Amino acid sequence: MEFMDLNPPERILLGPGPSNVSARVMKALSSPIVGYMDPYFFDIMNQTQILLRNTFKTKNALTLPLSGTGSAGMEAAFSNTIEAGDEVVVGVNGYFGERMCEVITHLGGTPVRVVEEWGRIISEDAIEGALKNSKAKIIAIVHGETSTGIEQPIKEIAALTKKYDAILIVDAVTSLSGCELDVDGWGIDVCYSGSQKCINCPPGLAPITVNERALNTILNRKTKVPNFYLDLSLISKYWSETRVYHHTPPASMIYAIREALRVVQEEGLENRWERHRRNSQAFIAGIEAMGLKMHAQMDHRLPSLNTVVIPDGVSDASLRRRLLNDFDIEIGGGLGALRGKIWRIGLMGINSTEKNVIMMLETLERTLNKEGFHTNFGEGVKAATEFYNSH
Numbered sequence: 001m002e003f004m005d006l007n008p009p010e011r012i013l014l015g016p017g018p019s020n021v022s023a024r025v026m027k028a029l030s031s032p033i034v035g036y037m038d039p040y041f042f043d044i045m046n047q048t049q050i051l052l053r054n055t056f057k058t059k060n061a062l063t064l065p066l067s068g069t070g071s072a073g074m075e076a077a078f079s080n081t082i083e084a085g086d087e088v089v090v091g092v093n094g095y096f097g098e099r100m101c102e103v104i105t106h107l108g109g110t111p112v113r114v115v116e117e118w119g120r121i122i123s124e125d126a127i128e129g130a131l132k133n134s135k136a137k138i139i140a141i142v143h144g145e146t147s148t149g150i151e152q153p154i155k156e157i158a159a160l161t162k163k164y165d166a167i168l169i170v171d172a173v174t175s176l177s178g179c180e181l182d183v184d185g186w187g188i189d190v191c192y193s194g195s196q197k198c199i200n201c202p203p204g205l206a207p208i209t210v211n212e213r214a215l216n217t218i219l220n221r222k223t224k225v226p227n228f229y230l231d232l233s234l235i236s237k238y239w240s241e242t243r244v245y246h247h248t249p250p251a252s253m254i255y256a257i258r259e260a261l262r263v264v265q266e267e268g269l270e271n272r273w274e275r276h277r278r279n280s281q282a283f284i285a286g287i288e289a290m291g292l293k294m295h296a297q298m299d300h301r302l303p304s305l306n307t308v309v310i311p312d313g314v315s316d317a318s319l320r321r322r323l324l325n326d327f328d329i330e331i332g333g334g335l336g337a338l339r340g341k342i343w344r345i346g347l348m349g350i351n352s353t354e355k356n357v358i359m360m361l362e363t364l365e366r367t368l369n370k371e372g373f374h375t376n377f378g379e380g381v382k383a384a385t386e387f388y389n390s391h
């Protein structure tokens with residue numbers, strides 16, 4: 001067998017993640033490795049934690065990038081806070097809410113499901129009803145539901161935690177730095193994310209932040225965290241002044257996320273949220289002008305992940321194949337019940353640009369016409385351009 005040189009195609013990643021990674025971050029990735037007890041590395045770790053705190057908008061001491069993808073963040077959030085037999089109120093309006101229930105049952109917990117249609121937000125009343133009718137002391141909800149394109153309001157749900165003496169776990173894998181998120185201001189107790197979406201770092205790290213209330217829950221467990229690798233009280237000993245070895249940190253990835261977070265900081269969080277919002281709105285204007293429909297509930301659309309209803313008669317697989325083969329553009333198909341029904345078009349981090357919006361609309365329209373869905377050619381780009389000119 002011949003093993004050829006590695007030569008992956010250069011794609012424009014406008015799917016549900018990963019997103020593209022800048023040359024700056026790729027350069028950081030290839031920097032020399034130092035040992036995990038090297039004072040230079042400690043300095044890089046400290047800086048990474050500060051940048052993460054700024055991005056989550058928190059002062060939580062326990063804020064660090066876990067080794068592993070976003071799922072490691074989810075797994076760590078639940079395995080540290082729940083014990084076998086615990087009930088957890090979970091908002092389920094998409095694939096990742098379902099995934100939370102799955103993780104909870106793996107840990108011997110019982111999800112109390114608050115179900116809503118995929119593509120609609122969950123109301124705080126529904127969450128409160130579940131808290132009243134259960135023994136749950138934990139609420140879990142997805143902020144940016146990547147399977148539906150919903151941006152879930154969090155503040156009102158967070159306000160319930162004091163009244164019911166519960167802690168709130170929020171999945172911010174697709175929302176961190178792509179739309180407003182204020183961990184301390186809203187009162188989120190545990191929040192985790194992934195490196196490969198709006199942060200534009202390769203997949204492989206799961207930033208997580210835990211406040212004092214949640215830390216008390218963790219420190220007062222009756223049983224050990226069932227997972228050594230993700231035990232936050234052990235990991236945090238390495239990520240604090242004691243520097244007790246737990247596992248070898250993936251140094252290159254930590255260099256990379258530090259660099260990616262520096263890019264976030266240079267732009268400014270609020271500016272970044274606004275850029276995502278503006279480009280998503282221009283994209284939606286173009287999509288609707290072409291005669292297509294958005295899937296997610298109006299006024300609750302996630303700017304970093306735009307869901308478009310696939311028009312009747314158009315083949316999902318064939319259109320996505322054409323985009324990939326002819327234009328090197330990746331977009332995502334639907335997950336679970338939405339498979340074949342929607343496209344998921346990510347405008348994440350550095351990929352959320354006017355250039356990408358116009359290019360995506362243009363290529364989507366051309367490809368749709370090839371697939372037999374006829375539009376008034378140019379309407380999409382025209383509407384987006386008008387939006388940019390007036391906003």
Ligand code: PLP
Nearest residue numbers: 069070071096144146173174194
């Ligand atoms: N949560 C959400 C909302 C996600 O979108 C994803 C991945 O797309 C995950 C969790 C899991 O992250 P990963 O695939 O990086 O493990």
